[in-house]
Amino acid sequence: GQNIDQPTEMTATEGAIVQINCTYQTSGFNGLFWYQQHAGEAPTFLSYNVLDGLEEKGRFSSFLSRSKGYSYLLLKELQMKDSASYLCAVSPTDKLIFGTGTRLQVFP
Amino acid sequence: EAGVVQSPRYKIIEKKQPVAFWCNPISGHNTLYWYLQNLGQGPELLIRYENEEAVDDSQLPKDRFSAERLKGVDSTLKIQPAELGDSAVYLCASSLGAVRGAPYNEQFFGPGTRLTVL
Numbered sequence: 001g002q003n004i005d006q007p008t009e010m011t012a013t014e015g016a017i018v019q020i021n022c023t024y025q026t027s028g029f030n031g032l033f034w035y036q037q038h039a040g041e042a043p044t045f046l047s048y049n050v051l052d053g054l055e056e057k058g059r060f061s062s063f064l065s066r067s068k069g070y071s072y073l074l075l076k077e078l079q080m081k082d083s084a085s086y087l088c089a090v091s092p093t094d095k096l097i098f099g100t101g102t103r104l105q106v107f108p
Numbered sequence: 109e110a111g112v113v114q115s116p117r118y119k120i121i122e123k124k125q126p127v128a129f130w131c132n133p134i135s136g137h138n139t140l141y142w143y144l145q146n147l148g149q150g151p152e153l154l155i156r157y158e159n160e161e162a163v164d165d166s167q168l169p170k171d172r173f174s175a176e177r178l179k180g181v182d183s184t185l186k187i188q189p190a191e192l193g194d195s196a197v198y199l200c201a202s203s204l205g206a207v208r209g210a211p212y213n214e215q216f217f218g219p220g221t222r223l224t225v226l
Binding site: 008050094099100 | 150212
C-alpha cells in the first residue's frame, strides 16, 4: 500500500529554523515533492528530490534519503507569511500521493 | 501567463441536487487532474487525463461522479446526486506531462471549488 506520514501541526517563532519531517512507504518511487498551501488557496510547488541529499533553494531546503523512506523540509529565517500547510507528496509512478500536510504556525 | 482557472469558487447546494465544476488548465498542458481535498487533509486524486483520455479514474466514485475533457482542454467534474459527505474542496491541476529531459513533472493547481452540501 501507499503511506505517507508527517506531523499534523508545528509552531515556531519568527526568525527561527523549523524542520518538517516526512516518512513514506510506496510501491515505486519517481521523486518526492513539497508543496506549500496557504489557507483557502491552491498548493504551490516548493521543491523536488529524486536523489539522496539536500536541495537548497533560498530559505527553503529539502532533504531525501531513499533507503530510509525519509525526507524533510527545512525553513530558515522564518517569516510570518510562512504560516501555511506544507504537503509532502510522493510520485510512485506518474501520479502524486499526498500526505495529510503539516500546518505550521509562525508566531512573532 | 494565466494559471489554472476554476469556477465557481464556492458552491452551496442541498443534498441530492446535482453540481458541476469547471476547470481551464494552463495553455499547452496536456495532463489534467481533479483532486478532492477534505479539511485538514492532503489532496486525493479523483481522475487524471492525458489530453482527452481518462488514464486513471480508479479513485472516482463512478456511481455519482463523472468527468469529461472534451477537445483535451477544459474539463468538467459532475456530482449527481450530491451527498453530505461530498462537502470538500475540489482542486484542478495541470501539467506538461512527462517531458524527455525534464527532471520532474510539476503540477500547477487552481484555487479550487469549495462545495458545501446541506
